[in-house]
Each structure stands twice: as structure tokens, then as C-alpha cells.
Amino acid sequence: MWLRIDPRSEVPLYQQIVDQVREAVARRWLEPGTRLPSVRELAVQLALNHNTVARAYQELEREGLIETLRGRGTFVAKPNPRMPSPDDVAWMEKQIRQLLIAAYHLGIEPKVWLEIAGRVVAGWSQSEGGF
Amino acid sequence: MWLRIDPRSEVPLYQQIVDQVREAVARRWLEPGTRLPSVRELAVQLALNHNTVARAYQELEREGLIETLRGRGTFVAKPNPRMPSPDDVAWMEKQIRQLLIAAYHLGIEPKVWLEIAGRVVAGWSQSEGGF
Amino acid sequence: MWLRIDPRSEVPLYQQIVDQVREAVARRWLEPGTRLPSVRELAVQLALNHNTVARAYQELEREGLIETLRGRGTFVAKPNPRMPSPDDVAWMEKQIRQLLIAAYHLGIEPKVWLEIAGRVVAGWSQSEGGF
Amino acid sequence: MWLRIDPRSEVPLYQQIVDQVREAVARRWLEPGTRLPSVRELAVQLALNHNTVARAYQELEREGLIETLRGRGTFVAKPNPRMPSPDDVAWMEKQIRQLLIAAYHLGIEPKVWLEIAGRVVAGWSQSEGGF
DNA sequence: GTGGTCTAGACCACA
DNA sequence: GTGGTCTAGACCACT
Numbered sequence: 140m141w142l143r144i145d146p147r148s149e150v151p152l153y154q155q156i157v158d159q160v161r162e163a164v165a166r167r168w169l170e171p172g173t174r175l176p177s178v179r180e181l182a183v184q185l186a187l188n189h190n191t192v193a194r195a196y197q198e199l200e201r202e203g204l205i206e207t208l209r210g211r212g213t214f215v216a217k218p219n220p221r222m223p224s225p226d227d228v229a230w231m232e233k234q235i236r237q238l239l240i241a242a243y244h245l246g247i248e249p250k251v252w253l254e255i256a257g258r259v260v261a262g263w264s265q266s267e268g269g270f
Numbered sequence: 271m272w273l274r275i276d277p278r279s280e281v282p283l284y285q286q287i288v289d290q291v292r293e294a295v296a297r298r299w300l301e302p303g304t305r306l307p308s309v310r311e312l313a314v315q316l317a318l319n320h321n322t323v324a325r326a327y328q329e330l331e332r333e334g335l336i337e338t339l340r341g342r343g344t345f346v347a348k349p350n351p352r353m354p355s356p357d358d359v360a361w362m363e364k365q366i367r368q369l370l371i372a373a374y375h376l377g378i379e380p381k382v383w384l385e386i387a388g389r390v391v392a393g394w395s396q397s398e399g400g401f
Numbered sequence: 402m403w404l405r406i407d408p409r410s411e412v413p414l415y416q417q418i419v420d421q422v423r424e425a426v427a428r429r430w431l432e433p434g435t436r437l438p439s440v441r442e443l444a445v446q447l448a449l450n451h452n453t454v455a456r457a458y459q460e461l462e463r464e465g466l467i468e469t470l471r472g473r474g475t476f477v478a479k480p481n482p483r484m485p486s487p488d489d490v491a492w493m494e495k496q497i498r499q500l501l502i503a504a505y506h507l508g509i510e511p512k513v514w515l516e517i518a519g520r521v522v523a524g525w526s527q528s529e530g531g532f
Numbered sequence: 533m534w535l536r537i538d539p540r541s542e543v544p545l546y547q548q549i550v551d552q553v554r555e556a557v558a559r560r561w562l563e564p565g566t567r568l569p570s571v572r573e574l575a576v577q578l579a580l581n582h583n584t585v586a587r588a589y590q591e592l593e594r595e596g597l598i599e600t601l602r603g604r605g606t607f608v609a610k611p612n613p614r615m616p617s618p619d620d621v622a623w624m625e626k627q628i629r630q631l632l633i634a635a636y637h638l639g640i641e642p643k644v645w646l647e648i649a650g651r652v653v654a655g656w657s658q659s660e661g662g663f
Numbered sequence: 664g665t666g667g668t669c670t671a672g673a674c675c676a677c678a
Numbered sequence: 679g680t681g682g683t684c685t686a687g688a689c690c691a692c693t
Contacts, residue, residue: 149676151683158371165374178666188685193666202375208408210665210693221377228386231378234369235390237289242362243296244333246352249391255359256387259366260380277601282677319678413692420630427636450693464637483639490648493635497652500627502551505558506595508614509624511653517621518649521628522642542691544668571681581670586681603678603680 140176141168144185152187156195164204164215166263171217175205178213271307275316283318287326295335295346297394306336306344406447414449418457426466426477428525437467437475533569534561537578545580549588557597557608559656564610568598571606 142159144152163169175181178196182189196213199205206216223231242252273290275283294300306312309327313320327344330336337347354362373383404421406414425431437443440458444451458475461467468478485493504514535552537545556562568574571589575582589606592598599609616624635645 153683161375162367162371165371177664179664188687189666190668190686191684193668194683196666204375206409207666208693209414210691211408212665223377223382227376227378231369231373231376231383231386232390234372235387236293236394238362238365238369239391239394240289240293240296241365244292244335245358245362246354247358247362249394251354252362253388253391255362256366257384259363260370260384263367263370263380277604278599283602284677322678325677415692420633423637424629424633427633453693456692466637485639485644489638489640493631493638493640493645493648494652496631496634497649498555498656499551500624500631501653501656502555502558503627504624506554506597507620507624508616509620511656513616514624515650515653517624518628519646521625522632522646525629525632525642546668570679572679581672582681583671583683584669586683587668589681600681601678603676605680 140181140184142181142185144187153191153195153198156181156185156192157198160195160199161202161204164218169215171215173215175213175215271312271315273312273316275318283322284325284329287312287316287323288329291326291330291335292333295349300346302346302348304346306346308343404443404447406449414453415457415460418443418447418454419460422457422461422466423464426480431477433477433479435477437477439474533574533577535574535578537580546584546588546591549574549578549585550591553588553592554595554597557611562608564608566608568606568608 141163142156144155146152148155150158160169160175175196176184178192179189181187182192185192196205196207200207200213203219204216205213207213239249239252242249247255272294273287275286277283279286281289291300291306306327307315309320309323312318313323316323327336327338331338331344334350335347336344338344370380370383373380378386403425404418406417408414410417412420422431422437437458438446440451440454443449444454447454458467458469462469462475465481466478467475469475501511501514504511509517534556535549537548539545541548543551553562553568568589569577571586572582574580575585578585589598589600593600593606596612597609598606600606632642632645635642640648
């Protein structure tokens, strides 16, 4: 697969898999119904233990992003459209505030930050090269 | 001090201190030259082990946010004005992209996300100098 | 047949067949002597491997719910009237206790649970003989 | 601890731990704030691998029944009072129907079943000996 | 073949 | 000391 694992990162290996699949689903790189490599296949490809991959898949299944069909493999689930709850929005606002703090310490003013964010959103919407 | 520590959070205790001081500096709640409580004082206030507080101060000093003057205490450092490097901007863009992924899974569309971000920035600027 | 198989469920496919036949027999939806579809027929209908269906039939036969007559097909067996043994009752009490535990964690009080149970039993009795 | 693990059961070992802690919490055998044995302690007591215990604790934490305080151990969380959702009730009704099916095959009539259930609830409410 | 579970033993971050 | 992560290798149930 197209996953890139960095064994030197602080982020746990299984988490890196989860993050990248989450991104791929969010960006529609992975269409619903697509079959993911089997736990053991992917483990070989990424030079990881199969338990590590299994844990990542398990987490993704718990989140409803993928589905396991007994003995047949693992597939990307249909997206479950939802309305963000007030809690979700509050959480997101907090995350944004965290970024603004980091931005300050990098010398990025809030207004400049908002420009950057606008640029990223624009690039995002264009689907950025697909793949 | 006004720090709030949540022992249940998965964020390490020392990291919570660092984060909150970083925020206070970024928001100008802590002016340069302000004296911080000593490691032991703060440890008592927050009911933490003083090693935990010491580690937070160490990290903050490493980042240049605070300065220790031998025998006189610890003080908020003067901000070191800097221009964001291209790497800094690229890093920030990546963080924003991470948030957009999370937003997608919460059902927050990129455009809506940008509105939220705009709101947060507006609130941020207003509160500059506040408190 | 009227079976509904969910390949996404964690319940094994063969078990889902067994469960649903058990229910149909218990509710008298399937009268004794009714002929069941052949293993291969059912396998095609449900889009399952015929080994899966065969395993379900095997299990049902072991329990005495169905009977295979050589060359003539598989039939719903005559109910074998029995008195519940003390062990059976004890087992059932344990199952009920399990449900009460689950109910607690859903915020369903034991008294409320008993009301729900009463409702289900009422509905059950009404549907006896139906469909 | 008072846990009893049956290595011969089909139920996964970690699941047995989860089930029994869930019961203990539901029955108030474990008061909020009580400290659970450490992962490794319990693993030794139950003659299990510590990973197995860790997995059980992780699941219990995900459900909000227990809380981890960094480096200090694991504690029974305060119950989070909730109203059962319609989905919860529907799920419970389905479970009860499953029990009625099983009851039928044991020769337990629905009315008799309801009597048994009433008895169990009565015993439950009396808290059954505490311990 | 698939995923799920378990063990043994190891290393790490945190307090 | 705590829990979190990872590996290696094994066994099992299901399809």
C-alpha cells in the first residue's frame, strides 16, 4: 500500500497506520468498498508485526471507517454522514486555538495564520492531485 | 498560579504545564519579566511531584520562554521576535491538514471549518491584552 | 427462505442461520414436518458457501431441531417436550443476571428492565401462531 | 482480586475480566475511587500475561468504567448517570427475545420465564449478600 | 486464506 | 513503580 511508516517517530506505529487511513478516507483516496490488504500482507509490506497492523485495523473498525467480513478481508466502510455536535465544534475550536498558540511562537500572526488556513482549505478542496 | 492540571488526561502532567504557560505567553496573559512561582511552590499548589514541575520549567527554558536567574527565581523571558521560516509554515500547513481530516470525520466540511477558524481568530485577537 | 444474514456481524454466519431457525421454531413460524431448503439451495439464496450452511444444519440436527431423511430432504422435527432441569433454570438465571448488568450500564434500572421484559413477553405471546 | 478466570472457556480471557469488572461495578461491589490492582499484579494473580490484563483494562477505560492516573494506577470511575436511548431499549428487547427463544428450547414457557426474571430482579435489588 | 486471541519477553515514557 | 507499545511466534475459529 501507499502507507509510509516512520519507526523513529514518537507516534506509535499502529497510530501511524490509523492516521494515514483516516486521511485517505477523508480525502476520498480510498473509496468505500475498497479492500484493504490483509493484516498479514500489510505487516509484511510495512515490515511490521502483524499484531501491530491488527491493532490499527481494530481501531479503525471501532471508529466505523472500515468493516471486516469474516474470512474475506477488510473493506472501507460507507461514510456515515453526521452532523457535528456542539461538543465536536467546541473540541475543534480548542484545537484551532492550540494551533494559534504554536503559530505565535513561530512568529506567525493570527491574520497570517488565517491566510495560510485559507490556502490549505483551497488546496484541500481541489483534492490535491488525487492519487 | 492559574494552571489547571487534569491528572486523567492522557497528556503528560509536565506537558500540560508547558502547554498552558505557552498559551499564557502567546496571549500576553504573562508579561515578560513576570516572576513565576518556584518549582517547589508550584508543585505544592498543583499537588504534583516537584520533579514533574521541574521538567516543565526545563522544557520551557529550553524553548526560551522563561529564564532562570540564579538565586532570584524564574521569569518570563522577553519575546524573541522572529520571522517564520518556510519550514515553519510547511509544518503549520501540515497541522492544519490534520485538523481538516479530523473535521471531516466529525462531519465538518472544509468551508464550515474555515468559518469556525475565522471565528476563533476573531475571538483570539479581541482577547489580546485581556485578563 | 426468510433468513437474513449480516456478513458484517461478529456472529459467525453459520451461527446466524442456527439462531434464526431456532427462533422460527420457538415462535412456531416453522411447523414440525416443514421441509427446509437443501444445503445447496439455501447456500445460493444466501450467497454463502455451502459448507457454511451445512455446518448450520449439522448443528441444528445435533440439537434435534431438524431431521435429515436420506434422499428426501431436511425437515423440522417434532418438538421434544421436556421439563426444564434445575441446571437449565440456573443457567437461565445467570443469563438474566448478565442482562441486568448490561442494563445497568445503559442506565436501565432493574424495575424498568422488568417492565420491558413484561412487554416483550406480552408481545411474544401475542405473536404465537402469527406468520 | 476476586476475579475467577476460566482458561477453558470459549470467552476470551480479557473478555472474562471485562465482564466481571462490569458486573462488580453494576452491583456496587466496586465503589468509585477504588484502586484496581496494577496490570502486572493482576496478571500474576490470575496467572495471565500482563498484555491480556492490559487489554481488558483498556477496554474498560474506553467504556468509562475505570480511569487511569498516570503512573499511579487504575481506579473505578464515578458512574456517569445516563438515560437509556430508544436504541438501548430496542437492543435490550432483542436480547430478552433471544433469552425467550433459548427458554423455549429448554422447556421454559414465557410466563414461567417472567417469574424467574422477577425472582432474579428481586435478588438483585437486595444486593445479594454484598461481598 | 482471513481475522482474533494469547504468551513471553522487551523497551519506553511518566510520576 | 505505573501503563503503553512492540515483536515474535503460536493457536484457534471462520470461510
